[in-house]
Amino acid sequence: MTEASQEIPPVVAPSAFATRSAKEASAYLIDQLVSVVKRHMPQIDPVLRGFAAGSNLTDYEMGRALQAQGILFQLVSIAEQAYAMRRRRFIERERGHDQLLGTFDQVLSAAAKAGVSADEIRAQLHALRIRPVITAHPTEAKRVSILEKNRRIYLLMRDLESTRWTDRERNALAAQVRDQIELLFLTGDLHLEKPTVEHEVAWGQHFFSETIFDLAPDLLAAFERALEKHYPNETFEVSPFFQFGSWIGGDRDGNPFVTNAVTRKTMSDNALASLGYYRQRIVELGRMLSLSPRAAHIPQKLRDDLERRLNALKDASSIRSRNQMEPYRQFCNLILYKLDQTLRATRGEAPADLRYSNADELIAELRFIEECLIEGRSATLASDLVRPLRRAVEIFRFSTVRLDLRENTTRTTAALCDLWRATQEGEPPGVETPEWRAWLDAQLQTPPLSADEREKFSSDTRETIETFELVAELQSRLDREAFGSFVLSMTHSAADVLGAYVLAKEAGLVRQGSKGVYCTLPIVPLFETISDLQDAPAIMRELLQIPLVRSSAKSQGDLQEVMIGYSDSNKDGGFLPSNWELYKAQARLTAVGIEEGVAIAFFHGRGGSVSRGGAPTGQAIAAQPAGSIRGRFRVTEQGEVVSFKYANRGTAAYQMELLASSVFMHALKSEREDALIPRAEFEEAFEEMSVAALDAYTKFIGDPGLVAYFQAASPLEEISMLNIGSRPARRFGARSLADLRAIPWVFAWAQNRHAITSWYGVGSGLKVFLDARGDKGLELLRRMYDQSRLFKLVLDEVEKALMMVDISIARAYASLVADEELRARIFSTIEAEYELTRSVVLRVTGAEQIGDRFPALRARLADRLPTINEVNREQVELLRRFRNTEDEAAREAIKVPLLLSISCIAAGLGATG
Template identity: 55%
Template structure:
């Protein structure tokens, strides 16, 4: 019996889903009587222990969902309670049962977030905020206790930069409409925690909760069409409007409070260290729907989002701060500033007459008028639109807010300044006039084609094109970078150059012109960096610098001094990670590159890819090669005097780097963080972390405090000190693991097995993102994107991207080193954070594998020999990996050391397994359908099954 099947039996279908509800064959009361029963049951929520869920919350949600199913489609309730539907039921019932299971997984996730929030509150109440995991208070308290001097803290704060980057990779199956319902359900669960409600009020709250679940039932779960980039932009901005605008000022306040408490008498300047980036509307790599016009539209929408937020907050402040001059006399300095603001408003007398004696209101009204003018200009979207009476930059708005903040501080009204004005100023300084810093991303292949077109436009007749990456090619790039531009004719020559290039190459060059244009229109910090996917050589990066020069993105008119747009190489394959020091050393030998880095803040950022390195070499090898690369790049930076910072390209699933954030950061190599951290947040991860206020505040603090903790402890903590024997063992394990993985994925016809034994091809119809599943339209293993690669292996319950090769690696290691080797691995498991993290996540992934269901998918492969060969290899490696992982960890069975994880999985597996069996049959029927009409009939339930399994595991790609 597989571990997943064992967990399913452990959970039990009906018991796992609703342990206190009556037998499913009994008719349940509906309507007001049922609401009253559930309201009474929810009134006494027991104290939490180490549970993943609050039992009362789970029972309440399940009961309300069953009540909806009973009234809307009674047969579906049987499926919810774990019973199989008869084969004779109409297809509509089949679809509804799949949708209902998906809704249940969503509700379980909300219950999990609610329970986690309650647990954090209880810890804080019982032990204090400084005992709360992942809090600034705990990190700063430990630093003070360890004797970290205040001067070192100031130095760290000066360099501190944390930026999660929201991407639009196609891994989010939930529409914004559904996310909004989820948020309302979460908030109603929070309301129900309060003991203040009367029985009548509690019944009303539970009834309202039931209404939201019914709305989920009636809302279309699947997108009718593939989302546009504009819809993805709206999806990303949704989280800012709901939670993130508010979360960052609270984060800054928590850090300031912790510093003042644990370093009394010391003064600290807390910079705006936490900002968000985005790829939505700027990521062109393989997405033909992102062009310069889309990027411009994205920047305008980003600008509108923050300006609307500032306007809303200013209206609230103007209504709130009804302070009279008699009650709180302001300083002469403020009065002079107010007089100037009233005069500049053009309507000063009316403003003063409307709020006589209320000086704060008058001043805020003047600010509001200017924001309104700025917002009006933004809504017109004209590149040359003048801002009559508005703010040209976010700095001007922040300066005006600082005036009134200082006025309150000068009158000893510290609470007023901190509570009302400072959070808004922090928002403006953080989100500026662009909400996020938009990164641009393109593939090195596309950049190379554009450079070739540029060479041809300037080459003399008969000249031979140098081979890209040849010494002659590099010499041409360096010569072009050194050639001064004619400042007087540069704009005209740029326009003429665009006319000489083919359309796609002209569009690529114009990316950089868009940066130049939109920095003036939106915000000087509207863009983050240019990310070069699949960077293989230093000349790839030099080529980006040349295109930036041609578009006028250098600091000097001649275009030879320094580039104003950071260029970030993305190293994705294991070979490129290994060659990283060579690539970067060659790059940093170019003086212009050094000058550019200096002008941009003195730090070179390198992005490292978890997804493609995993697809390239397997889970163990990917993690070890990423760790080694960071160590070597950090050393190179010290040698060359150029600090290095890492941008971690993590995905949602374990196979793509989606590890627990705190543990993942803690396991990074010593000195590799150094107070600077960027990470991608994508798809379902974004909604899980940032959809609700409490969880959003927790996750931003978790991320920032983990970065701060790693920086403080990097050279002090034994766990981060490199150990030669550990590194040697990791190298041996990584090599053996990669060899086993490579032998598997490189065998003939694996893609044929994968396509038949998984819903790989059908994923493209799920409409989860605007980007195609393959680069450049190819259908090879190399061009298949990492997301569908992981997604499809998870759907068919092989999940091999998170474990394959690990068992062979450990077995080979122990075959050579015997008991001494096992003793070393067990010591590494206790002392090496990286090794422990890898083994733990492999173990959790193994718990999600179900060979019985996987075998059902394999039966879809028509070629018997291929099926038996491939599946036999998977079965053998799974048994070996399970055995080896338990030998290293000392566990008795898979996942027994993770009780909360086991509980979550046990609750979900009965339904996931049931849906998986349905999906196998749906795939067979869909593929065998004789007509397009028949295929369309099976498509919706098939897509619902994909969506449902993804929701059940909480991750897609």
């Protein structure tokens, strides 16, 4: 026996995974991990398998044990995703595709049976606009190299599902699985340096190259197939309604590292990514379209157009000399030649010949190839080979994504104050005064300042105005749809939004059009806090009376977008008030839009965790107010949500179709569904509970000792050492609770198993209502739970969150608070609210214990929580040692396992912020 065979035991793969459960697949992957760990570090094997605590390990060994436990959770997640994909395939085989929830087939089958006409389908299709927006919000703790290995394991597990392999082939695949797990264990889990924005751009592009570029065109084809199936003999035009946005490289809000130079580089990188993809696909298309005049009908218009285009080139000799009897190939070579010149120009090099000035030119050429193939009686080649690429160009154009710019009103107001000083005497008045508003109105009528006049501005102000100038430049140079919108966070008034229009005017983005003077970049207010959500309808009504705002909305198809923030409203008011105020704001803003004749479209600023708006996609969309979507839906996708949805092809395809079909179904059904008809008694009950819940939550976060408790009883400060994002954890570097971003707020409360962000105040809100209304109140809440989608969604997500809370572990974290009186006061308040929330949720739902109604989640947590709990306990001790150790070298030795414990718990819980 060789030395190698002694070290590495043979891997014997199960006969097939096609019928195995997620738990069995998880067990198989964990066995492989255990075998790897035993070979490399046998001393941590007992800890990995839960047979022993880690107190007898060195800091290095503990770090490796925590890394292995984090890998264990990654492998379990891979097995769960693979099983979910198998389950969907099983349902499709056994019951039919139209019985698979979350598909166009299912939505259109139900629509046809309900008598929805083809004309109504066409009308909704015409309005359909869906755009997930990928952000660089720091909630992804896994490096790209880790994501890539996870994807390889997923693909190998999918291969192992097949029954076609011989035992020899199956064992070879199993050996590859083990190799990838070994590579995971031998690869560093932590970011050694804080990522730059350029790193974040590359992280976002990873998902496009892996899955999104190919799958987005497939989504349109899936919609077409479902339309043909359920509405035969009807014709529909499926436009590129599903596109992607991004904030990476454009989100300036509190991130000093996003500069105009960074945005310019981001735009170039995004353009190169899409152009590179098209080049690869054109090469493949040229290889396939080897049609010869001897065997196929080649339309004369193809020959004529090819000759005309070749004559326009400076040097077409290389194209003419190749594939002379294969005109489609020559046409593809022509496209390839022009793409190469476009790539040169995008990289800043001088193109040697003609290039594409915009994506529309490439789209037209691909459409021409389709037409020629159809005319030549090869329609299936046109639809199967050319149309997916043409649709990809329509979706991604020459920019991959529509980049949003985001800035906060603190920065824009500072720039406007500089502009005031350059045009007026004295210091600017308060931003809420009539004088300030009158000045803004006047500024919209004046020409921009000259370059010499701007020299008086601060460097920050010049940078802000140059941001808008960059939009004008790159819209013309890269792509007219390269930018999405300018999102103004911390919007508190109409004057705040008008100020953004003034800055856009200074940069030349306000122009005269056929529908009046308009802004070429949509300005989108972001309402985040409870009070801002309450004020939003009045603010938008005021804005839509202003001619420039109104004509800008007209230029966008009589559409004004409004962004609503789930994260900060939750941090500001707690879970129940946040959800209720978000719902009311959407309903009231929708009504404002109807009154003003301008459709209000919502941009949902959601995160991954429930307290930041994370909820099952279909249920969350179905619970939106009637008529509030109408086919237009934008939503942020952040961190671990992006990797969960888009890392693997099967999951990505399903998640994209689930989002699109849910939006389309809401557009078709919401205004005729009983479940979404406003009911006064339900709304009054919600309002009463929300007021009481807000009062309890406000008192809690208003405790002067809460910040000290939070910092001591959680890894809040240590999370920033993970280096998982380029931006600071606080907007302006202050140490107050108000300045702390929502992500670390949620992340740290999840780590210490308090999880207050997803339930605190709910118990008090329900109790006050029940105390006041008695048995009739309980009967009403039970009816609401059965009949109100929003109330059911809120209570279900609260109950799921309560399943994550562990009071005994939370108490261990509280022991890190040195001040005994502070510790006792805050923790006893949390514990009392937790017990109250548990009891009232059970009382309303009628369940016997928390989690009874979610058996799948309960089973999943039963497998994960024992390990998570041990890591939590270890983290408490690591925090205690790290904070009490003064020697720098000793602190550094503790820091690695401490950070790995944070990453491990995040992987186990399935979410960070």
